[in-house]
Amino acid sequence: MSSLDNPQSEVINFSIDGQPVQAKPGWTILETARHNHIHIPTLCYHPAIKPWGSCRLCVVEVRYGKRGKVLPSCLHPPIEELEVFTNSEPVLNVRRWVLEMLLAAVPASREIKKLAAQYGVTSTRFPITDPEEECLRCGRCVAVCSEVVGVQALTFGSAGVNKTMETPYRVPNNACIGCGCCVSVCPTGALQKRLDTVRGDLSRRTGHGFAH
């Protein structure tokens, strides 16, 4: 936290892939990279919501002195003199495996296929359980509904490998105002097909919902 030691410095100087960059206090590594047009892939990151760190595609390798570590760039602020590598071997290893596993977990998503192909991953060794699946449970919709819209119509159900994106108690939720924010932030378009399972059949709505 050298920037705190030295109140005069308003920027944090570090490097990404050898290129010297400057971050404003409060920026994360990812934000600095985007500001400098350095590409780091992400799925769960969205500027409108708090970084959540679930997709782990944005991992970068950071080296500071002798210490090196692989970190998600969306959650970590840079420190002075940090060296960041966005395409080193451990980073690519994580990305390739996550993408290969996603090809099996969300086989219907064209976005994932396209992203995977960029990293040379075109086939998967893992069995496909649901060929129609598009949702990768990144949590963007849950976060936007709670943080931005403020209604919490969406939530995660179950845990672990069975984790699902659903409405509380798995019934159409009257809290849903049908704003479509969840659809617009969804990285794979999975919610396009599912909005009606969230808000329900509008003609049959009961109770004190929002204006519908």
Added chain:
Amino acid sequence: MNRLTNAAELQALKDHLVQTQDPNRPIVRVCRGPGCLALGADKVSQAFQAAITSQGLGVKVQPLIKETGCHGFCSQGTMVNVAPANLCYVRVKPEDVEEIIQTTLLKGGVLERLLYHDNGTRYKSEAEIPFYRLQKKVILKNVGVIDPSDIHDAIMAGAYQSFAKALTTMSPDEVIHTVGISGLRGRGGGGFPTGFKWQKAVESVRENPGPLYIIANGEEGDPGAFMDRAIMEGDPHAVIEGMALGAYAMGAHLGFLYVRHEYPIAIRHLTTALQQARALGLLGKNILGTGFDFDIQISRGAGAYVCGEETAIIASLEGRIGEPVTRPPYPSEQGLWNRPTIINNVETWANVRHIIDRGAQWYADLGVAHSTGTKIFSLVGKVKNTGLVEVPMGISLGTLVEEIGGGVPGQEHFKAVQTGGPSGGIVPYEFRDIPPEALKPESVGLQARESIPEKKELTVDFDSMAQTGSIMGGGGMIVMDDHDCVVDVARYFLRFLEEDSCGKCLPCRLGLKGMLEFLNNFSQGKGAPEDIDALESLGRALVDGSLCGLGRSAPNPVLTSIRYFRDEYLAHIVDHKCPAGVCRDLITYRIAPDICNGCTLCAQTCPQVCITGEENKPHTIDQDACIRCGACVDVCPVNAVVVD
């Protein structure tokens, strides 16, 4: 109970209790640890109580029956210790109670039949038994000795003396400093220096004034581990006093005991202990008249393994879904309700009072440099003496397993030890005690490519364990013999972790499932040798990519087993054989005709009814119908069923 208003009253209470105790009064301590309870310790203690109350015995001094915490020697349960002679009776059944009363309590004799014996030697007291002789009991000193539901018993054994000492003679900073220089490191597995963490929290509070919380982590979810359980059940005051000392040092006024719901006895004993401590004025407002306020609440976990991770505990306490969040900010900066929070393992807290009582130097001298003090291990698996052991840090793995544990029954030596629970690694026998030059891959057939410990033998401390690719972890030690298949063991732990992953981040949620997929294939003889490298690379992706410690350490059993037992993986994939005879799809059961005596037991037991043969003549197994359940192996009285 009268409220104590100053430290002198606590001392007076202790002196009074010790003086009024008759040193010659017989005390029967019945172990009620998990192992002994399963073997019927309840009935044994009831039988003692009933016999003593009904018979009147006709003696001047009535014996005292104490139900204590774990005595440690779980393979010999139910354990009964009879003071003042300190006789140690093992494998006591309710029917033996009458004889113990007649022989030992009334006549003062020794009941030879119930003494522990090994290789023809009978051992009278615990101190003589090799299992106990090499141990160093510090934290477990009172576990198995005191009655955990009676605070007076604990006070007689010295409980709350360190707390009173710190409150009256030490400043909070001195307490932190003492814990710091003692070298105490977190016992939950991470091994972070405790004093340093406390210092951090205090600094955070100074920058940002407000409350600070402390939490004891009693969410011990590892299979085969019961260290924290033994402390909480057997000496709950050790945890409470440790937390009170920490609270005083850091200026906390509220603490939480996060205990897993699966430990009802621990919760009951802790609740009782808290009530009694409050009644005595050792918790609550104005403790011992010093003006210091502190109280503890118990919070029960709901059975999620991941809630042993500190940020997940905080989420759980706040009422959110028990999922970890990224650190930093560390809980010592921003934890429970965004306030600095110190989370230490139950065992770490239990260490604190000994450090304050006997000094940092004494504590540091117990272990080795960088890993000080003692550590409790639960020694389980294929080892003769299973149980709970406390040893100084830095003891060699060989001493722990072969001398304290008594080695593997029926085999020359163990094959490997899984240390640190499901997130730990598998350490092979070769690391037991041979010099490093012999540890070259070619000489012992090891595939160790990276760091080989540069010391004479593998010692059990934080840094040495990390060098092997394993971790110290909470202290689970699962010993494996030649009948354990490393692929199967790795698969077992991975399945456990896959079930208990919270599912937040993709590497852990999808990766554990993917790794399990590989291992399932291997155990069925499918796959190619390249798949081992793929599995290793996927494991490294999890280590690098996962969000919390669960995912980051989950591949350890797989990575270490590949590193040290690649041959065994290859045997599964290339030769389609399971050398240990465990993986069902790769083995066949055969009845050796020259050994089989034709007793028909196997034919009667076989669920598939696929064993045929006439009485008194060798039987045969129909391989097509056999489901390899192993029932015939278990019932065969002459070991005629062989695994190919």
